[in-house]
Amino acid sequence: MSETKTNFKQSILDALSNPTLGGALGNFSVAYRAGRAKAYEGIDFEALRTNIATIKGDAAGRFDELAEQFAVAAEAKGAKVFRTSDPQAVKDYILKLALDRGVKTIVKSKSMATEEIHLNKHLEKAGIAVQETDLGEWILQLDGQTPSHMVMPAIHMTKEEVTTVFNTKVEDGQKPDIPKLVKFARGKMRPFFLKAEMGISGANIAVAETGSIVLVTNEGNARLVTSLPKIHVAVVGYEKLIEHFADIAPILTALPKSATAQLLTSYVSIISGPTPNTDGTPKELHIILMDNRRNDMAKDPRFKEALQCIRCASCLNVCPVFRLVGGHVFGKIYTGGIGTILTAWFNALKESDEIQSLCIQCGSCNEVCPGKIDIAGLILELRRRLAVEQGLPVMQKAIFSVVNNRRLFHSMMRAASIGQKPFAKDGFIRHLPMFLSGMTENRSLPAIADVPFRDQIKKIEQPKCAEKAAFYGGCLVDFAYPEMGVAVVKVLNKAGIEVIFPEGQTCCGAPARYSGAYEVAAQNGSDNIKALLAEDVKYVVCACPTCTVGLKQDFAAHLEAVGRTDELPAAKELAAKTWDFSTLAAKLIADGRLKFKRGLEPVQFTYHDSCHLKRTLHADQTPRNLMKEAGNELVEMDEHDMCCGMGGSYTIKLPEISAPILKRKLQNVEKTGAPLVLTDCPGCTMQIGGGLDKAGSKVQVRHTAQQLADSLE
Amino acid sequence: MSALLESTPLIESFITRATAVSAEVERVATRAEAIERLIALLRKEGIADEPQSYAVCARCACITVADRAHLAAEVPGLRFDVTRELASEAKVGISQLEWALANTGTLVQAADAPDTRLVSMLPPLHIALISTQALLPDLPSVLTKVDPRRTGYLAFITGPSRTADIERVLTIGVHGPGRLIILMVDELPLAGQEVAR
Numbered sequence: 001m002s003e004t005k006t007n008f009k010q011s012i013l014d015a016l017s018n019p020t021l022g023g024a025l026g027n028f029s030v031a032y033r034a035g036r037a038k039a040y041e042g043i044d045f046e047a048l049r050t051n052i053a054t055i056k057g058d059a060a061g062r063f064d065e066l067a068e069q070f071a072v073a074a075e076a077k078g079a080k081v082f083r084t085s086d087p088q089a090v091k092d093y094i095l096k097l098a099l100d101r102g103v104k105t106i107v108k109s110k111s112m113a114t115e116e117i118h119l120n121k122h123l124e125k126a127g128i129a130v131q132e133t134d135l136g137e138w139i140l141q142l143d144g145q146t147p148s149h150m151v152m153p154a155i156h157m158t159k160e161e162v163t164t165v166f167n168t169k170v171e172d173g174q175k176p177d178i179p180k181l182v183k184f185a186r187g188k189m190r191p192f193f194l195k196a197e198m199g200i201s202g203a204n205i206a207v208a209e210t211g212s213i214v215l216v217t218n219e220g221n222a223r224l225v226t227s228l229p230k231i232h233v234a235v236v237g238y239e240k241l242i243e244h245f246a247d248i249a250p251i252l253t254a255l256p257k258s259a260t261a262q263l264l265t266s267y268v269s270i271i272s273g274p275t276p277n278t279d280g281t282p283k284e285l286h287i288i289l290m291d292n293r294r295n296d297m298a299k300d301p302r303f304k305e306a307l308q309c310i311r312c313a314s315c316l317n318v319c320p321v322f323r324l325v326g327g328h329v330f331g332k333i334y335t336g337g338i339g340t341i342l343t344a345w346f347n348a349l350k351e352s353d354e355i356q357s358l359c360i361q362c363g364s365c366n367e368v369c370p371g372k373i374d375i376a377g378l379i380l381e382l383r384r385r386l387a388v389e390q391g392l393p394v395m396q397k398a399i400f401s402v403v404n405n406r407r408l409f410h411s412m413m414r415a416a417s418i419g420q421k422p423f424a425k426d427g428f429i430r431h432l433p434m435f436l437s438g439m440t441e442n443r444s445l446p447a448i449a450d451v452p453f454r455d456q457i458k459k460i461e462q463p464k465c466a467e468k469a470a471f472y473g474g475c476l477v478d479f480a481y482p483e484m485g486v487a488v489v490k491v492l493n494k495a496g497i498e499v500i501f502p503e504g505q506t507c508c509g510a511p512a513r514y515s516g517a518y519e520v521a522a523q524n525g526s527d528n529i530k531a532l533l534a535e536d537v538k539y540v541v542c543a544c545p546t547c548t549v550g551l552k553q554d555f556a557a558h559l560e561a562v563g564r565t566d567e568l569p570a571a572k573e574l575a576a577k578t579w580d581f582s583t584l585a586a587k588l589i590a591d592g593r594l595k596f597k598r599g600l601e602p603v604q605f606t607y608h609d610s611c612h613l614k615r616t617l618h619a620d621q622t623p624r625n626l627m628k629e630a631g632n633e634l635v636e637m638d639e640h641d642m643c644c645g646m647g648g649s650y651t652i653k654l655p656e657i658s659a660p661i662l663k664r665k666l667q668n669v670e671k672t673g674a675p676l677v678l679t680d681c682p683g684c685t686m687q688i689g690g691g692l693d694k695a696g697s698k699v700q701v702r703h704t705a706q707q708l709a710d711s712l713e
Numbered sequence: 714m715s716a717l718l719e720s721t722p723l724i725e726s727f728i729t730r731a732t733a734v735s736a737e738v739e740r741v742a743t744r745a746e747a748i749e750r751l752i753a754l755l756r757k758e759g760i761a762d763e764p765q766s767y768a769v770c771a772r773c774a775c776i777t778v779a780d781r782a783h784l785a786a787e788v789p790g791l792r793f794d795v796t797r798e799l800a801s802e803a804k805v806g807i808s809q810l811e812w813a814l815a816n817t818g819t820l821v822q823a824a825d826a827p828d829t830r831l832v833s834m835l836p837p838l839h840i841a842l843i844s845t846q847a848l849l850p851d852l853p854s855v856l857t858k859v860d861p862r863r864t865g866y867l868a869f870i871t872g873p874s875r876t877a878d879i880e881r882v883l884t885i886g887v888h889g890p891g892r893l894i895i896l897m898v899d900e901l902p903l904a905g906q907e908v909a910r
Binding site for chain 1: 730734796797801816817818819824825826827828830831834852853856857859861862864865866867868869870871872873874875876877878879880881882884886887888889890
């Protein structure tokens with residue numbers, strides 16, 4: 001166990017130190033975002049993906065019925081359909097067929113399903129030559145590698161490396177000139193197409209009512225594979241089934257746009273039964289419908305939606321972690337966000353133990369998924385199930401027992417505030433001794449406040465108002481950034497709202513949630529609900545988007561997950577009156593209760609989107625508009641909604657990955673030339689502010705509340 | 714030269730999209746002009762009656778028996794008896810496609826007959842004939858026209874064959890044709906209809 005852990009960490013370090021991989025994926029992630037946006041111009045993506053989710057979600061509930069319908073329709077047209085749940089049976093069927101027909105050479109177009117079951121090895125052991133024909137797959141086959149990306153399998157290789165592979169494995173004398181290398185591959189591959197007796201393909205879609213399969217390629221190899229050999233075998237996972245022929249359209253509209261930012265791939269073939277061979281004889285068409293745990297997945301109410309995947313790999317392309325580490329660290333055929341989920345099911349839950357920890361929970365994948373899958377949520381669910389099955393690491397358990405004991409936690413934080421004294425200067429800790437030094441290697445940490453917000457608020461002279469708001473601080477505002485809390489009080493006081501700080505509040509449960517410890521998180525939620533509902537207030541306001549999501553959504557979700565349903569009504573009551581700071585401020589301005597100062601010097605600022613404010617609360621434009629209304633000038637940074645690498649405890653668990661994510665964020669901040677970064681999240685403030693301090697930058701980071709407090713009359 | 718049909722948004726969109734994916738689009742008014750243009754293109758490509766220099770032409774509704782004789786006489790090496798051997802030794806493949814999709818620049822063909830696929834897969838240049846009247850707006854509209862019970866192989870072609878598998882550099886012409894010339898013919902009847910002889 002410890003050895004695999006080491007191997008996993010080592011594979012991450014290897015990937016991070018590979019400049020080819022980082023360069024190729026980094027550049028691609030930028031080009032992809034722009035290309036994808038252009039490809040979807042004029043298309044209602046939400047409507048399109050809702051349609052796809054409905055079509056595929058419906059099919060996922062009826063796989064056996066649709067497989068039966070498919071088999072009847074395809075066989076009526078003359079195809080042979082073989083249905084099995086067992087990967088071994090798929091391999092045996094194809095091998096027997098090949099041996100019976102005297103097949104010596106097989107050409108294959110790209111098929112993840114055949115890679116999932118390691119078909120090539122099985123056929124090659126029997127002495128059959130299996131030729132991958134997708135260019136990237138062929139290069140990897142020659143070099144004995146596995147794909148690092150679902151759509152661009154050899155993206156981790158340079159043209160020089162490809163040239164070496166061709167020179168050593170095929171024919172010497174090639175030069176690293178991409179068009180020439182491609183031409184060389186065309187020439188070498190052509191004889192295989194012409195002599196192969198069998199072609200094996202996958203399918204992107206399988207239509208039950210007509211027995212049709214749909215194949216999508218750019219190179220044209222699938223057309224050759226399905227046309228030239230006299231036997232065509234298509235291996236199709238159950239998740240490719242849909243009921244209606246007309247439903248091909250939405251999937252085929254989204255797939256190329258999401259996969260490669262194309263309006264349509266060069267070639268699409270819709271095959272409905274066998275057609276004649278080139279010599280006029282009838283083609284032999286075998287379609288293998290493979291379950292391999294798809295039905296089990298469909299029966300799991302949480303994971304059923306993962307079957308809405310159309311294998312576009314857009315979740316890989318937008319992932320801040322994937323673009324750093326690539327696909328090989330995933331260790332299996334399916335990579336990236338969806339790959340983590342598929343590996344947990346197609347292989348085993350415990351095989352996802354390490355790779356699920358790569359997810360920083362920023363939710364970028366959810367935003368672009370054309371199958372509308374809650375990828376980040378499902379990875380978190382894997383984490384939860386793993387925690388239930390294997391238990392939490394001892395250290396983490398110890399931490400949670402402290403966090404869960406409000407009094408103990410708070411007194412420890414106070415003790416820490418005194419203990420840090422030798423290390424803290426101007427509000428930052430820049431070096432920590434010994435084993436803690438990694439935490440301050442790439443960014444300074446905020447010093448723990450001398451006086452936590454819970455004590456500071458008692459000293460603030462507030463006007464007595466009829467209208468009251470309860471402030472939910474969260475750990476960072478309370479102990480690291482009390483000035484943010486002070487700013488919130490100042491703003492609300494100006495609107496005639498008195499702020500109280502219910503003393504019984506405790507950790508929002510996010511650390512436990514993101515470690516999969518739902519029992520702990522549920523208890524946190526329960527304590528907070530009691531504390532916050534005990535006060536007679538109109539609003540509960542919070543200046544941390546992660547905590548806000550806790551109050552508005554996760555408390556109820558955790559209580560429900562652990563069966564404490566009697567507490568749900570109270571959770572909902574709290575959710576209904578909870579506001580994130582910027583949204584409440586915008587409302588108070590709209591209601592005429594707050595007014596901007598006139599004649600202030602306009603400030604240039606850039607805005608960093610915190611993952612939860614943008615992708616869960618969808619309030620990303622609110623703070624921007626507030627600051628613009630105040631007369632300031634927004635200079636958007638590149639990738640403004642890309643995660644800063646904080647991810648709560650992620651920065652401690654995987655600092656190797658968190659650091660380069662932060663580095664890129666800091667570069668994007670600096671490029672704007674703005675002297676100020678605003679954000680609504682104290683966690684992001686800690687990460688970005690610490691990074692800027694460590695780098696000696698002059699750029700300042702502030703919470704929107706702080707900037708707004710200075711801009712109001 | 715006869716006058717072309719007036720351009721429509723569908724025609725404009727098709728030409729823009731097809732050109733954007735590296736197809737070369739030409740318009741002609743009449744069937745006779747299409748045949749003459751075909752001859753000129755084949756001559757320019759150096760078609761000759763020897764291996765590696767053939768042109769292969771699949772059965773096209775718009776090319777009559779009389780046209781074939783004319784074409785064969787004008788361009789030695791242009792063959793109508795398409796086999797996989799001939800197609801793999803040909804420089805140019807010619808076929809007529811049923812529909813074209815305006816919003817993606819795509820050609821669509823009911824390609825059950827293998828010769829229609831051979832000529833558009835194996836030679837490095839594919840010349841595609843389509844009727845201007847066969848333009849449809851988009852993918853859903855063609856799916857309603859096709860009956861998969863009758864069409865066993867529905868082929869969509871959008872530009873030439875391409876890859877970005879090495880360093881993400883877009884490279885044209887991997888396994889399929891590296892060039893696609895689309896001849897849009899106004900007078901051409903739809904592919905399913907026979908030309909009056």
